[in-house]
Amino acid sequence: MPVEFENVVTTSAAKQIADTLRAAIMDGRLQEDERLPTEEELAQRFKVSRPTVREALKRLAAQHLIRSRRGPTGGNFVASPAPEDAALSLANATTLMVAAGAIQLDDMATARLELEGICCRLAATARTDAQLEAMRAELARQRDVSLTDEEFCASDVRFHRALVDAAGNSLLSFLMHAVVEALQPVSNMIIFRVRERQAIVAFHERILGALESRDAEAGVAALGDLVAYTRDRYRDALDRRAERAG
Amino acid sequence: MPVEFENVVTTSAAKQIADTLRAAIMDGRLQEDERLPTEEELAQRFKVSRPTVREALKRLAAQHLIRSRRGPTGGNFVASPAPEDAALSLANATTLMVAAGAIQLDDMATARLELEGICCRLAATARTDAQLEAMRAELARQRDVSLTDEEFCASDVRFHRALVDAAGNSLLSFLMHAVVEALQPVSNMIIFRVRERQAIVAFHERILGALESRDAEAGVAALGDLVAYTRDRYRDALDRRAERAG
DNA sequence: AACCGACATTTGTCAAACGAATAAAAAGAT
DNA sequence: ATCTTTTTATTCGTTTGACAAATGTCGGTT
Incomplete structure (x- = not known):
C-alpha cells in the first residue's frame, strides 16, 4: 500500500518535499529500511522534475535519514539512525x-564538569571490567612520550568516551561523545608541553583509580581538578596568544 | 582572494563537494556570512555540472551551514550557526x-533526571526573576482544565525549557532543549486524564517553589519524584497497550 | 525629487538523455 | 545438470541546455 503525502506549497518545492518526507519518516509512516518510491515516481507524485526530487533527497541524506543504492534492488531507503x-x-x-x-568556553567547561560528573557517579557502580581495561589501555598509551600531540589528544578523547560509556546510559553516551569531540580543538590548543601531558595523565589516573574502587566522589573530585586545570591552561593559552598579537 | 579547495574523488561527486565545502567552513577558511562562488563558478571549479553542485549545496543547507538568496546580490552564504x-x-x-x-526509555528517564537535576542545582543560584515569571506563566496555563492534551504537553515542554534556561548555561540549554523535545512523544502518551495533569502540575509547583527559595536539593527531590511518576505512568501505558494487543 | 519600468544577475526548476552500478535472468561451458 | 559467464533490466548518478522567478540596479518619466 503506497504511503500518501500531503503536499503544501509555501517555500521552495525541494524543501517542501524534503520536509514532507522527513515528517513521514519521523512519525513512522515510513518504516526503517523501507524503500521509498523511485525518484521518477516521486517526481511524478509531487509533480516536479527528478533533479528537484534529488535535491530534496540529498537534504535527507545529509541528515542520515535515508541512504541510497544503485541497481535493480537499489533505491532510496529509510536509514536506521x-x-x-x-x-x-x-x-x-x-x-x-x-x-x-x-x-562560551566557560559554559562549556561547566557543562562538561557537571555532565561528566554524572557519568562518573553512574560509572562507579555500572562500570564493567572491559571498560576499565579500555581506559587503562588509553592511559598506557598516553604515558608514551613519543606520541605526537594529535595522537595524545585522540587518546584523550577515547579515554573520556570510555568514561562516559562506563556509565552505561545510551543517551548520555550519545550526548557526551559529541561534547567531548567538540572540546577537542580546545584540548589541541593547550596540549603543547610534556608537563601538561604528565599533569593530565595524573588526573586520568586518579579518575580511573576512583572507578576501580567504585569511589564516585573521588572520581568527581579528580574530574573537577582536571577541568579546573584545563580551564586555567586555556586561559594561559589565550593570554599568550594576546601577547603575541599585541 | 579566492579560497582553494582540494578535490579528492572517492565517493560520489556531490558528496565529495559537500564534504570539501563543509571542511572549508568548519576550519574557518570560509567565514560566517561570506558568499560562496556562484553555482556556475563552483561547477567549473569542481568540474561538474550545476545540478551536481546544487545537490552538494542542498546537503549543506540541510545542516544549516549555508543559506541562499536569489537575485543579483544573492547567492549562497555561510550561515551563522x-x-x-x-x-x-x-x-x-x-x-x-x-x-x-x-x-532505551529507562536510559532516557535516568539521563533526564540527572541532567535536569544539574540544571536545577545551577538554576537555584543563577535563576533570574524573568525566568521564574516564565515558569509561573506556564504553570498558570497548565492549571486550565480546558486545555487540550497537545496544549498541555506543549506548555510542559516550555516549562522544562525555562527550567534549563534558568541554569544560565548555553551548552546545557542547547542539549537539554533537544532532550526535552525528544521526550514529548512519551509525555503525549501518558497525559490522558485530569488526575495525571494535576499530579504533574503539583510536581511543577514544587520545583518552582524550590527555585524561588533557592533550595537546590528540594528542587532535585521534586524532579526525582516527577521522573519516577512519569516512568510509572509510562509503564502503565505500555501495559495497557499490551493488554489491548493480547 | 520621487516613482516606475527595463535589465542584469543569481538561484530555482524543468526536460531528456547518457553513464555506472548492481542483481537477476539468460546463455554457454564443463 | 551444475557451474560460470554474459546479457539485460532497473535504478541512482551526472550532464547539458534551457527557462522561470526573485531581486537589486539603473535609467527614464512625471
Missing part, C-alpha cells in the same frame, strides 16, 4: 557554535 | 533513535 552519525553532526554543530561565540 | 536549528536536528535524531530502540 546511527548514533555515531548523529553524534558527529552534533559535534560539528557544537564546534561551530563555539567558534561563533554562541557558546 | 543557529542554536535552535541545531537543537531541532538533535531532537529529531534523538526521537528517531528512541523510536528505533537505540535508546
Whole structure:
C-alpha cells in the first residue's frame, strides 16, 4: 500500500518535499529500511522534475535519514539512525557554535564538569571490567612520550568516551561523545608541553583509580581538578596568544 | 582572494563537494556570512555540472551551514550557526533513535533526571526573576482544565525549557532543549486524564517553589519524584497497550 | 525629487538523455 | 545438470541546455 503525502506549497518545492518526507519518516509512516518510491515516481507524485526530487533527497541524506543504492534492488531507503552519525553532526554543530561565540568556553567547561560528573557517579557502580581495561589501555598509551600531540589528544578523547560509556546510559553516551569531540580543538590548543601531558595523565589516573574502587566522589573530585586545570591552561593559552598579537 | 579547495574523488561527486565545502567552513577558511562562488563558478571549479553542485549545496543547507538568496546580490552564504536549528536536528535524531530502540526509555528517564537535576542545582543560584515569571506563566496555563492534551504537553515542554534556561548555561540549554523535545512523544502518551495533569502540575509547583527559595536539593527531590511518576505512568501505558494487543 | 519600468544577475526548476552500478535472468561451458 | 559467464533490466548518478522567478540596479518619466 503506497504511503500518501500531503503536499503544501509555501517555500521552495525541494524543501517542501524534503520536509514532507522527513515528517513521514519521523512519525513512522515510513518504516526503517523501507524503500521509498523511485525518484521518477516521486517526481511524478509531487509533480516536479527528478533533479528537484534529488535535491530534496540529498537534504535527507545529509541528515542520515535515508541512504541510497544503485541497481535493480537499489533505491532510496529509510536509514536506521546511527548514533555515531548523529553524534558527529552534533559535534560539528557544537564546534561551530563555539567558534561563533554562541557558546562560551566557560559554559562549556561547566557543562562538561557537571555532565561528566554524572557519568562518573553512574560509572562507579555500572562500570564493567572491559571498560576499565579500555581506559587503562588509553592511559598506557598516553604515558608514551613519543606520541605526537594529535595522537595524545585522540587518546584523550577515547579515554573520556570510555568514561562516559562506563556509565552505561545510551543517551548520555550519545550526548557526551559529541561534547567531548567538540572540546577537542580546545584540548589541541593547550596540549603543547610534556608537563601538561604528565599533569593530565595524573588526573586520568586518579579518575580511573576512583572507578576501580567504585569511589564516585573521588572520581568527581579528580574530574573537577582536571577541568579546573584545563580551564586555567586555556586561559594561559589565550593570554599568550594576546601577547603575541599585541 | 579566492579560497582553494582540494578535490579528492572517492565517493560520489556531490558528496565529495559537500564534504570539501563543509571542511572549508568548519576550519574557518570560509567565514560566517561570506558568499560562496556562484553555482556556475563552483561547477567549473569542481568540474561538474550545476545540478551536481546544487545537490552538494542542498546537503549543506540541510545542516544549516549555508543559506541562499536569489537575485543579483544573492547567492549562497555561510550561515551563522543557529542554536535552535541545531537543537531541532538533535531532537529529531534523538526521537528517531528512541523510536528505533537505540535508546532505551529507562536510559532516557535516568539521563533526564540527572541532567535536569544539574540544571536545577545551577538554576537555584543563577535563576533570574524573568525566568521564574516564565515558569509561573506556564504553570498558570497548565492549571486550565480546558486545555487540550497537545496544549498541555506543549506548555510542559516550555516549562522544562525555562527550567534549563534558568541554569544560565548555553551548552546545557542547547542539549537539554533537544532532550526535552525528544521526550514529548512519551509525555503525549501518558497525559490522558485530569488526575495525571494535576499530579504533574503539583510536581511543577514544587520545583518552582524550590527555585524561588533557592533550595537546590528540594528542587532535585521534586524532579526525582516527577521522573519516577512519569516512568510509572509510562509503564502503565505500555501495559495497557499490551493488554489491548493480547 | 520621487516613482516606475527595463535589465542584469543569481538561484530555482524543468526536460531528456547518457553513464555506472548492481542483481537477476539468460546463455554457454564443463 | 551444475557451474560460470554474459546479457539485460532497473535504478541512482551526472550532464547539458534551457527557462522561470526573485531581486537589486539603473535609467527614464512625471
